[in-house]
Amino acid sequence: MHLLFATSIVPDGALASGYEIANAAIIAALRRAGARVTVIGFTWPGKPAADPENTIVLGAVDVRTESASPLQKLAWVARAVLSGLTFASVKLRVVSDAEVRAAVERAGPFDGYVLNSVQFAGAFEKLFGDRPSIFVAHNVEHRSAQENATAAGSILQRLLFRREARLLKSVEDRLCRRARFVFTLADEDRVALGVASDDRSVVLPLVTRADAPAGTGQRRIECDAALIGTWTWQPNRIGLDWFLGKVVPHLRPGFRIRIAGGMPSGITSTHPGVQFVGRVPDAQAFVRAAAVIPLISTAGSGVQLKTIETFELGLPSVATSRSLRGIDHRPDNCVVTDDPVAFAAALETAASAVSDVDGGAFHRRQVRALDAAIRLGLNKLGPVRQEVFA
Known part of the structure; x- marks a missing residue:
């Protein structure tokens, strides 16, 4: 075919x-x-x-x-x-x-x-x-x-x-x-x-990489929380506005948050721990240096690939319910809440005791489910003829 x-x-x-x-x-x-x-x-x-x-x-x-x-x-x-x-x-x-x-x-x-x-x-x-x-x-x-x-x-x-x-x-x-x-x-x-x-x-069900991530051992934690994204995309901007306006004010002043990615005009925070770092050379290294990952989607549809990447890497996270759309399996180190006060409290708890899990298991589960779904769709077009490549 x-x-x-x-x-x-x-x-x-x-x-x-x-x-x-x-x-x-x-x-x-x-x-x-x-x-x-x-x-x-x-x-x-x-x-x-x-x-x-x-x-x-x-x-x-x-x-x-x-x-x-x-x-x-x-x-x-x-x-x-x-x-x-x-x-x-x-x-x-x-x-x-x-x-x-x-x-x-x-x-x-x-x-x-x-x-x-x-x-x-x-x-x-x-x-x-x-x-x-x-x-x-x-x-x-x-x-x-x-x-x-x-x-x-x-x-x-x-x-x-x-x-x-x-x-x-x-x-x-x-x-x-x-x-x-x-x-x-x-x-x-x-x-x-x-x-x-x-x-x-x-x-x-999607994955963000061809192969399951290999375990990299102990992480060096450089900040409490890290976010990275295309914040100029309006659904992402809506989630970031919610996080900065509703969640961050409830975090202790010493809580360190790094936010990477292209930033539209008008994004600010008075919290002393918030740092906007712009584009970073290695997105995976950036998020792995954080104790916990906030998954902050409050608008849009489809799947949040930042959520999938976080789960593949086995990193602790606190997520809104919208951040989990399209994902059937949630790791044990992911806390879900849409309440800003509870979200802030969960971030501080997760950052105080970092708990990574095996992300490879999540990746393999996703690939199996993705391949089964693709075959189901292709069957609607007709029999798949195996192509011979030179």
Whole structure:
């Protein structure tokens, strides 16, 4: 079986975001199931595809809103309004339907499509109706847009997010309706997308690495808690605002918190122990230097890959219930609470007596469940013919 994996940004090997980590895990699982996978999409500027022999590159684009100039943002909004596309999809309309179709035909034939999230599929929706498809819903995008509208700081932002939510709902409905099967990353997303039947969808348990992490022995603790993420992404920003505004004030003044990652303007804390450290060279080393990991998601959908990584590493954590969506097994050293005062108390307790566990067991459990879910979806497309590679 030869599948075309249609995605906005093709893998470049860096795994710099949760989206890229999830894509790598899904593509690897499809190949373990015996499918040949060709990826089509765009690259980041200056970052070539990691697997060029099995990748169709349509060009290079930078789709990050936070780093775009005001003029570029205005152009995206204008093109989105004029075209009727979502803000996310219009960024990818730098090539025509004809150019995409010609690229696909040069690399075919294909047995089916894997439409990876709504951005690329929404930008070139008319091109993927000639073969059976599987839709991968990383998130319930229209729900995230609705939450972003609620949290927006200006009337204009609120109106734009509401428009995005309305259009995303229509695109997600069409993609789910046309797909032979739907992969989601959390069970509640199946309900939100209207595909809760076991005959229509399944949850993909994910991993953040190809192999189970090896035990590294005693850790050197350099701070009490550490957080790392793409805080410019609105659902992450909402969780960070909750943590800094509701949880941190209840922590003792000497509690040391390091926060890494790109930070939007306006993020501050008066707590003397909070330190914003920007980008770090080694994310795993950064979190391993903390006594406990706060898992602070309060918005969004899909799975929290930072939660999965924390569990794979066996690190102690305190998590909101939203941080555990899409995860069936919780390690013994994870405390769950949505109450800010209880969250702060649990962080201080965990930091005072560090308790690591074997993360390899969690990783192996996830891989087995992921492979079983992938096989279930592929069976909806037809028998998987084992591809022979030269």
